[in-house]
Amino acid sequence: MFETIIGLEIHVELKTKSKIFCGCSTGFGAPPNENTCPICTGLPGTLPVLNEEVVNLAMRAGSALNCQINHVNKFDRKNYFYPDLPKAYQISQFDLPICEKGFVDIKLDDREKRVGITRIHLEEDAGKLIHLEDAPVTLIDYNRTGIPLIEIVTEPDMRSAEEAVTFLKELRAMLEYVEVSDCKMEQGSMRCDANISIRPLGQQALNTKVEIKNMNSFKEILKAIQKEEKRQRELYTFGEAYKIKQETRKWDSAKGKTVPMRSKEDAHDYRYFPEPDLLPVFIQEEDIVKVKESLPELPTQKKTRFAETYGLSEKEIDILTGRKMLADYFEAVIAEGVPPKEASNWILVEILRLLKDEEGDEIPIKAVHLGDLIKMIEAGKISRTAGKEVFEALAITHKSPTEIVEEKGLAQISGTDELESAVKEILDYNQQAIDDFKNGKSQAVGFLMGQIMKATKGKANPKTAKEILEKMLVNLYVKSNM
Amino acid sequence: MKIEELTIEEIQKAYQEKRFTVTEIVQGYLDRINKLDPQIGAFITLCKESALKEAEAIDKKLANGEDIGMLGGIPVAIKDNICTRGIKTTCASKILEDFIPPYDATVVQRLKDAGAIIIGKTNMDEFAMGSSTENSAFQKTKNPWHLDKVPGGSSGGSAAAVAAGFAPLTIGSDTGGSIRQPAAFCGAVGLKPTYGLVSRYGLVAFASSLDQVGPFTRTVKDCAISLQTIQGHDPLDTTSIQREPEKDYISDLHKGVKGLRIGIPKECFKEGLDPEIRSAIEKAVRQLEEDGAVVEEFSLPIMDSGLSAYYIISSAEASANLARYDGVRYGYRAENFTGIEELMENTRTEGFGKEVKRRIMLGTYVLSSGYYDAYYKKAMMLRQKIQKVMKQAFEAYDIILTPTSPVLPFSIGEKTADPMEMYLADIYTVNINIAGVPAISIPCGFSKEKLPIGLQLIGDHYTEKKLLQAAYSLEQGLGVYHETAFLKEAE
DSSP: OEEEEEEEEEEEEOOOSBOSSSSOBOOTTOSTTOSOOTTTTTOTTOOOOOOHHHHHHHHHHHHHTTOEEOSEEOOEEEEOOOTTOTTSEEEEOOSSOSEEEEEEEEEETTEEEEEEEEEEEEEEOOOEEEEOSSSSOEEEEOTTTTOEEEEEEEOSOBOSHHHHHHHHHHHHHHHHHTTSOOOOTTTTSEEEEEEEEEEETTOOSOOOOEEEEEEOSHHHHHHHHHHHHHHHHHHHHTTOGGGOOSEEEEEETTTTEEEEEEEGGGOOOOOOEEOTTSOOEEOOHHHHHHHHHHOOOOHHHHHHHHHHHHOOOHHHHHHHHHSHHHHHHHHHHHTTTOOHHHHHHIIIIIIHHHTSSTTOOOOSSOHHHHHHHHHHHHTTSSOHHHHHHHHHHHHHOOOOHHHHHHHHTOOOBOOHHHHHHHHHHHHHHOHHHHHHHHTTOTHHHHHHHHHHHHHTTTOBOHHHHHHHHHHHHHHHHHHHTO | OOGGGOOHHHHHHHHHTTSSOHHHHHHHHHHHHHHHHHHHOOEEEEOHHHHHHHHHHHHHHHHTTOOOOTTTTOEEEEETTBOBTTBOOOTTOGGGTTOOOSSOOHHHHHHHHTTOEEEEEEOOSGGGOOSSSTTOSSOOOOBTTBTTBOOOSSSHHHHHHHHTTSOSEEEEEESSSTTHHHHHHHTOEEEEOOTTTBOOTTBOOSSTTTOEEEEEESSHHHHHHHHHHHBSOOTTOTTSOOSOOOSOSSTTGGGOOTTOEEEEEGGGGSTTSOHHHHHHHHHHHHHHHHTTOEEEEEOOTHHHHHHHHHHHHHHHHHHHHGGGOSSSSSSOOOSOOSHHHHHHHHHHHHHSOHHHHHHHHHHHHHHSTTTTIIIIIHHHHHHHHHHHHHHHHHHHOSEEEEESOSSOOOBTTSSTTOHHHHHGGGTTTHHHHHHTOOEEEEEEEEOTTOOEEEEEEEESTTOHHHHHHHHHHHHHHHOGGGOOOOOOOOO
16 A cells, blocks of 8 residues: 655745836736846846845745744855846745745545645746747747745645645635735746655655646646656556656646656756845844734634634535635625625626636626626516526626616516506406416416516516416406306 | 146046146047057047047036036046946956946946046956956956056956056956955055945946955045945945945045054965065055054964955856856857757857856856865855954954055966966955955055055955045055156057
8 A cells, every 4th residue: 555745846926016136017918028127137237136025925925824934034046057047046045944834734525634834935936938839949038037936845744636736725725815926827826846756654764756847727736646646656566666766747738647857867956055145134023923913814714704604505615715816705795785695606606607617817797796686686676597697798798787687678577567567468368368267277377477478578577477467367256256 | 737647636626727628638538548558458448429428518517617526527437347338348258248238337327426427448357357357358458567567457457547547537346356456566546345335236246245346546535535426325236335334535534543553464474475565565564653553463364264265255156147148138149059058058168268167167166066065165164254353353453454465566478377376366355355344455665677566454344434544644655656657659
């Protein structure tokens, strides 16, 4: 019997307005090399100046992840040549990171587990290479160069791909909650590498580990770890364990497997040494306390509160609180006066459908609009079916539900007078059905209802219309028997 | 009046008294450079047009009675490793041969703000690595006092420019002696300020923890005026001074050395010191004593060991600082290559000179895993020790006095074959950079062959005021500064 040992290294972009060592914008999606200056492109003679907000955010992250925050930490140069790294060294933190020794508690299949955080350190991001398909040319976009990152390194505490993904989801939720990062995986603001090894159950020592890179979503992470786990287990089982080398493998999502990238022999010697252009960072105890006190509600606290306040199922709460965006949205919809259960149903079914799944990043419908929509349905102003139609329209326009209902003429006729005349008209033309009713054929009511809905183009409030119809039929019956 | 003998002070006075226009002065220097620099080779780039244009603008201000600034109308030449917006900044290297920075170094900005006029960029050892300016990729600079001799280095072009009377003020950089040693060789005043007193922003980095920008002038008073202009905190340089620096270096210059405690390290007077330098220093010491200073010999054992720490630390930092010149974004790019790795390799192989490559390899080696502890880490420990020993010395003395260089200006080509011998030229200067303290080199005499001899005064952190005061007193007492190298136009 084997067990799988997984440790993760997660790079997270910090949500600052400007870069870590210069004033350039960190905005995503700008034209190539727009957000650059002599400092972040490493022109000769330029010097880095630390953006203090970066320290603040890293402290928040560390505090949320139960880390010790180092009063003295410093920057180092990590040296390697690559065209996306304009100084040919990355300013990072080597032996004195800003945070150390934390943990995150996760829950998987009712089992609770603590994953240790080894360290969190600050560093600058590199640029992006764009290899042209039809020309032997590589272009470089330095917009990302100098975007502040934290690298979170975990202890090798996870034992399955599922645990790793559960941990990552919890981590993302925490970082989103404390507003340290957007954690958008598809934009690369959260990236994860995994170290995987396996060993016979009961063995203490760790076996050779393999590093997996290039996984761009939770689904890929799950698949990649499972594949690598399977590869290693097979090698062990069939007596070829020696083939497991310390190496970096790349996840190839198209092929659905990991492929070798570089072995230990061609691993870099980064020649770290203290960054002479920056002073060490000194953090006062009172600032650490301040950061701790300023932390907002964290996912676990939110879960408890949701359970106590809204009476939702655990599964619903898990999904809603798994993303800060969803939890905030849920509470904003409720604030419009909508029953929590209704709001939760709409979000978990319809909103998640719009987002593809809970990995989406932008909810296209304003909470106040969804709230209004649900209220209109609850009040019988529109039918549930019409509600779905309004919902789809909300997703693609900026109009309010009221405007859409009006435009599309989806309002239900609930007014008694209006409905009475409509029913009366139908009865006038359907003597046969009235006779059938009198003769005890109850299907006649269904037939007449159908006629009413048809005449009102489906807008009659069915409940009210049926009440009126039944009342009128009974009256006719009584009259004819007098 | 001979333009080559003018000081900043005298030029300023002449402007106020309207004896010269700024245009006349600038044109005068430019003419002299045109005539004589072909035999000196101090300049890599001349900024003739822009200099005359600026001169005209300041003349207008003068005519209108406006304030022209602390260095209004003073021509200044800048070492070619300090970035000048729109003006080529080559570091005397093929790899940056055509590099035009899109920004000014803070020191250049401050000079401009004070009204100084940039007349050109001066030659140097490639990336400031060297002690003779022979490592320039473009030209060798000659010592104006003796054209067969080197001007020292790495700021040899800036030192020679002042000595040749090409400018009353030039700016250099000093990582291990690169201002003081050429100042000594050329008979100029050269100051390496306290680490952090002058911003490094825009100084192309050699060894970031040691580099410092400073002025070359003809007199100590000019040095004080210049320092006042370029010093101070810079938000673009985190390692620059955080507090307000001394505002006035000039008013108390004449206050003398009475009661000043001056220590002389025995270690500097052992074998290896040129006897002519020794006697010039001894004469200067007598002068100081006559003026009331308390001079005392003491032991500063680190004087010898600093050199190895210096070459390890500076090369380690240089190996990272110079890694960015890879031919990808700017500067020289090799013509022939297949793939990115070869592009970088060929660019660096072709673009860097021998000495630069030597230091990059040395620096890479001492940082490599397996060697880091034996070299870099040990050097850093030695650095701490040197800082401690210097601190202790400054508890006993206000100023430490040494020769600037153990040797007189040597002949061109004399030491290029043996880098170790060249490195020894920095033996008295490197510890000052390691400790981060200020030091000034002033002329204190001449050899029989009429080669300048320099004397170094070292102070504790941020004691430039005291240092300049002592230097001024000695300068006035010795009177050496009155002499100017005699140059005549080549036939």
